[in-house]
Amino acid sequence: MSTIADSSEVTAPAKVLSAAADGAAQIFEANGGCLDRIFGDAGIMQEELDSPVSEINLSQYCKMFETAAAQTHNDNIGLQFGRHFQPQQLGMLGYSAISSPTLAAGLRNMETFFPAHQEQTSFGLIQDDGILWLSYRILDPRIRNRRQDAELSLGMFCNVFRAALGDDWAPLEVRFEHAAPENAHEHETAFNAPVVFNRRTNAIAFRRSDLDAKMPAHDPYLFSMVKAFMESRCKTSDDPVDFATVVRNEIKMQLGSSIPSLCEIASILGMPSLSFQKRLRKHGLSYNDILRAARHELALHYMDDPSMPLTEIAFNLGYSELSAFSRAFRNWTGMSPQRYRRVSAN
The missing domain is CATH 1.10.10.60 (Homeodomain-like)
Structure with a gap:
């Protein structure tokens, strides 16, 4: 792949919308954490989290949860945070999913708009012999300690599925790129599914038929507003790494007995072939x-x-x-x- 699409070549720090930290202070305090120390060590001012559309440094966001886990002596604080984190708390990204007509449309919209929510991150669907995987991985190599982020993120994404399929829904399997922690049994309880570690990415497996589920909170008017906001953010950032990630994820979804053409991927992304080629160039x-x-x-x-x-x-x-x-x-x-x-x- 060309070097410009390699995250190791990117020098600007990745950002994430502060909506991803909604409720973090409360769970830190509930576990006996000192907010001044946690936010101070991470280099985040607490007022930065007041607006769901403000940006914070992704590295500092990850460090905030790692610091909280160490200070509260609760290694599963990210897992517990994500387990109860509802799609609405994700702000515009969450609303892009739950205001969609179906789970399939919701996940597709999350994939399209994920770069506007969080930079230098791979988020997308992978086909695997009748099973689908929702894969998530931070691409910025400078962010090394990210166990808490991985566990809370997969918990958040599972709740997007439950918004459509009900509270009893559970993934078929959960994978994490980090090593198995000492208290890994809590992970299988939290996800109600087998959990494996030391994988190449973080992912949840689910049945293709799950995609047909209707979103109970489908709202075309709300989605139109969310779409306008997220598209404006995508145009503002226009990050080549993020664009390459969206294209790569879509290719992975379409790969099979045949190779998807440039025109097919452009059509799926809702772009004329010439516009798609111009943006690549x-x-x-x-x-x-x-x-x-x-x-x-x-x-x-x-x-x-x-x-x-x-x-x-x-x-x-x-x-x-x-x-x-x-x-x-x-x-x-x-x-x-x-x-x-x-x-x-x-």
């Missing part, structure tokens, strides 16, 4: 580079499942032959798929 991006990055990322996701045959992985990535996939995989990782699996198993 404006950011110094190549569609083929993003396609290769999407296949690379999705290949690593599939390789995490040792029971998935390599021929099936190749087919799901749009390769007609295993040999073509093996050559591409060797270019990505420096080793064959077979050796990669042996090394991973060890």
